[in-house]
Amino acid sequence: MIQSTWFFLTIRYQVIANWEIKSEVLNVLRFPLQGSVRMQMTGLISEIAMTNSAPDDVEVSHCVARIRDLRMNIRGGVAAEVIQWFRASLTSAMRRKLEEQYCAVMEKAWIQWVEAQISQFSPNLTLSTSPEVILSQSLESIHFSKMNVDLRMRSDLIWNGELVEGEMILNQSEYDEVAQSPSNRMITVLIEEETVQSALAATHYSGHFVATVDSPFLHTYCDILCIGTVLPEIADAMPNSSFTVQASTLNPPMITLQKGNTLVFVNASLDVISKSTSQPFNGTIISINVETELELKIDIQDDMVRCTSSMLNAQAKLTNSKIGLMSQKTIDLLVDMSTPFLEDAVDLLISRGVPITKLFQFPSTNEILTIEERFIKLEADIDFPTVLQHTVAQL
Template sequence: MLLFGLFAVFVQISNCVVLRVTQNGLQELANFTQQWMSKTIVEVETDTFTHHITKGLGSGSLLFSNTSVEQFDAPTIRYRPSDHSFLYMTALSGQAKVSSDWLMYSKYLSIFGVPLSGKVQMQMAGIKSEVAMQITATNELLVHHCIARVVDLELDFTGSYAAEVLQFFKMNLAKSIRRNMEQQFCIAMKDRLVPWLREQIDTFPTLMRFPISDNVEITHKLHSIAMTNSHIDFRLLNSITWDQDVIEGEAVDYTHFAFADSFEDSSKMVEIFIEEETIQTVASAAHFAEQLRTNVSSPYLRTQCDYMCIGTIFPDLAESFQNSSMRVQVSTLHPPVIRLRDQNAQVFLNASLKVFPDPPLQNMTGPVLEIKMTTEFFLNLQLKHKHFKAFVNVVKSKAEVVHSRIEGLSQQALDFLVNMSTPFLEDAVDVFFGEGMEFSDVFRVPLENEVLSISDGSVRLQTDVVLEQALMMIMY
């Protein structure tokens, strides 16, 4: 029943989160890509290729095989987004040392009976490239084009007399080898870089969640990717996972994410924009998961004591509940209504306060008094020491008795219990919202230098990411 109630609320609203990677974030990603490339390129196996010599003593064909990258100094990487769905990765000033076996087929040189094989060392410098990746409407990442250039290439053939002959053809050989190495570099970018970036993009929605209880949490999936010349937005839709059931909100179009477009780019690596409806969904999920329920107790609720308590103030109450203590159970009647204002959240709450004798009476089950309350309060949300904290300020509240089973209780005692319900509710509200949430419960990657702000309709978190550690967590 609770699951259906949450479903009815959730499907009527669109819940969106925008994860924005800024220029500084892209620069850190570029730095990590450079490290990744240094480790990856040396593992690339290149195809065998053949060069044909058509003139001179060495005319024939030259087969290069077992080509391996012995050393690769990755170029300086830069990611450049655009407003037309293209992400460009440029690389400058890379260097590589490559070795390859060569085998020559020459009808002239074979007459002399000399070995026609050996090794060649290739020293490449000034490696530069541009890879243009298109992000499609279905969030696919495709290579639109790749341009690679090797500015300087030095060849050193060894192995036999034929190697001396090949020295005379180094200029033509260098052109052919350079062209082949440029093609192999682009193949590596298509086969290695793009799938690697795709994995990171697919992982982004899983890096953030809102835990509600042991079996309920708000999760995310990728809706679309949008870019400008200065940042990349990963637009996320919320889902509620309840045990094995997943509830998704209604479909939205691209305009629904426009609430994040009014903010200027941050100096932090990443910005996270959470719209008001997402916060409302978290509160609704907490209500239906029965997390907005608590027990409030106080020494003043004892019916018998040596000093001051409710029993000494109202003897008729002490007579009805001898040697007892009154326990107050507070729970929400409906999901709280949350409105995000400038630097705080306005909350409207309907709650039920049920009073139980402790220990229970033998001839009576359930609450002896039930009070319905409506309250309005403000939450001042702050982020301190990796902990989301909400400071509660109750503006107004109203209470009325719904049901009373206490016989012989004076109106004065009943009014006192009703008046006491306000501080009890305030204590409960502080339990519901004031305890906050650990940063690590929401974000699964290490963050630092966080700044939290609230504006009308949304929450904005600006933060830096310990990117290398985060990506290592994603990869492994």
């Protein structure tokens, strides 16, 4: 059973009320038995300890409340003057009663509110809008630390409404070290490298890492520069033709998250596909395998999460050709030309940008995205005015 202690400090409360004494004996005296009371409370300090009664349940195990200063001013004629004689005793009794009632309310209402917020907190992350790619989060367990309430989530990838099955990943990362690092934001979302890797593998095996690139360069006829002028052997074999390039992963991409940096190793196939319907030059006419290492830059710009890529190195080889034997020069040129097409394919998949409003499933502000060692770290504040406005509208 893990315990977390929360401290609250209230600056000042002021209460104004009416009082009345009901007594047949005192009524004979014929002086006012009613009046008003003004009570001011300053500095309510409370300590609430919560424990995990179950992996996904919490309860209050301890509550202490202390009112630093409680002052009472009673008005109402002779009766009020008499009551003033007992003001110290009344104030002390009122203080104890308020402290007891505060803890009673917190045990009943506060814990229900906390459980409601936890159950409603579903930090699904929209990674892409076209196609719609969502990293869906579901609560597995609650862990308390001295400063935080940690929600351990299960991550599932949903691609255009379809669940992409991935392997369960055992948490072996240095979570505590990153989680306990100072933050001036209300919420910190940490996505483990293993979770990202599992999502990449699931996406690959589901056949979603495919991109088709069209370019004016992919013609064998042009006035200035195109594939036909650069590679005359292709122009001779297929005059007046145009092509598309399809890039797809051969293996799951491997990702490495370093502090401030993201590296991705990709083994991909580039297929040059003829748009011609005539035999024998229809379909894939040239296939190239490319092994490349990419550096990704992920940040928040103009309320959009954006990702850009740059290729660090690449090795490629020709694996299939329908247009017959080609010279080594032609093969080398094809290998050199494969790099920008692969970069274009990567940009098609990752550089669209995701609006901040779609990144989190709750109103947020002051968002920060950083890359830590083996973690993607998202920090944000909850936009409480928007939350309250939405809550009131539902009432």
